[in-house]
Amino acid sequence: MTGAGDVPPPISCALIEHRAGAQVQIEVRLRSESAQTGTYRLQVIKQGRSGQARINQESAFALDAGRSVRIDGPSLSMEPSASYRATLSVHANEITATCERTGPESSDTL
Numbered sequence: 001m002t003g004a005g006d007v008p009p010p011i012s013c014a015l016i017e018h019r020a021g022a023q024v025q026i027e028v029r030l031r032s033e034s035a036q037t038g039t040y041r042l043q044v045i046k047q048g049r050s051g052q053a054r055i056n057q058e059s060a061f062a063l064d065a066g067r068s069v070r071i072d073g074p075s076l077s078m079e080p081s082a083s084y085r086a087t088l089s090v091h092a093n094e095i096t097a098t099c100e101r102t103g104p105e106s107s108d109t110l
Contacts, residue, residue: 008033011063013040015073015086015101024104026073026086036063038092042073048082063092078104 016027026044041058055074063069076084083102090097 009097010034010095011036011038011090011092011097013088013090013097013099015042015088015099017101017103017105019104022078023075024078024084025075026084026101028071028073028088029068030061030063030071030090031068032063032092033066035065036092036095037061038090038095040071040088040090042086042088044074044076044084044086046076046078046082046084048079050079 011030011032014029016029018025018027026042028040028042030040037060039058039060041056044055046053046055053076057073059071061069061071073086078084083104086101086103088099
């Protein structure tokens with residue numbers, strides 16, 4: 001018998017940070033154990049000495065059963081004191097999943 005904690009979510013999401021110098025790129029990863037189609041909306045807010053920037057990215061996606069999809073998100077130029085918050089909303093059939101990430105990762109200095 002399988003417990004509720006053993007059942008994977010209908011859709012899982014992750015926001016991943018890639019660094020290259022002062023540039024940060026946000027990557028979206030979506031996965032489902034069943035085939036899914038839907039839409040996603042990624043909002044990134046960057047705050048720094050030069051002010052605030054808001055970036056919105058929205059599109060449709062299709063997932064094959066048991067597979068992941070990778071979506072390139074925006075690239076940000078990050079000055080040393082800058083930070084960002086990324087929020088992802090995924091809608092497929094009757095399912096909604098959300099992910100958040102803040103950064104840059106504190107282990108890395110710009």
